[in-house]
Amino acid sequence: PTVVVLNGPNLNLLGEREPEIYGHDTLADVEALCRKAASLAGLSVDFRQSNHEGELIDAIHERRHDAAGFVVNAGAYSHTSVALRDALAAVSAPIFEVHLSNTFAREEFRHHSYLSAVSTGVIVGCGPSGYAYAIARISELVHPKP
Numbered sequence: 001p002t003v004v005v006l007n008g009p010n011l012n013l014l015g016e017r018e019p020e021i022y023g024h025d026t027l028a029d030v031e032a033l034c035r036k037a038a039s040l041a042g043l044s045v046d047f048r049q050s051n052h053e054g055e056l057i058d059a060i061h062e063r064r065h066d067a068a069g070f071v072v073n074a075g076a077y078s079h080t081s082v083a084l085r086d087a088l089a090a091v092s093a094p095i096f097e098v099h100l101s102n103t104f105a106r107e108e109f110r111h112h113s114y115l116s117a118v119s120t121g122v123i124v125g126c127g128p129s130g131y132a133y134a135i136a137r138i139s140e141l142v143h144p145k146p
């Protein structure tokens, strides 16, 4: 089973971009953490980043029938994109929305996400660990304890 991890705009700049908010880990570090968390759980990872809304939507369509779950940090598109929300609404696998920062402790325009209501769960303010927590939860849902 494969967990699809989708990263939206500007997350390619992680480590350089506003490190006081997002920390010093790069997206490659986040990817390595996801691979570690997934391998512990017997899952593989399809890790992607795009600065383009349509590419994120295409990735959801592409993996929508075979992904064990989705971990989605859509960056600013979380706060703007009905199209991304609609794409996720067509997915039946579990979806975890993740934000590195605590979006509720920041500007008002980050308090609402179009993705939360179509997600299984939401993890904010835990830095890169949030991705690992989401993968651990997908593993619990995929391999339920007897």
Ligand code: DQA
Pocket (backbone or CB within 6 Å): 009, 010, 011, 073, 074, 075, 076, 077, 078, 098, 099, 100, 101, 102, 103, 110
């Ligand atoms: C973010 C929070 C968003 O508000 C912001 O636009 C990002 C990153 C986070 O991971 O904290 O690009 O999704």
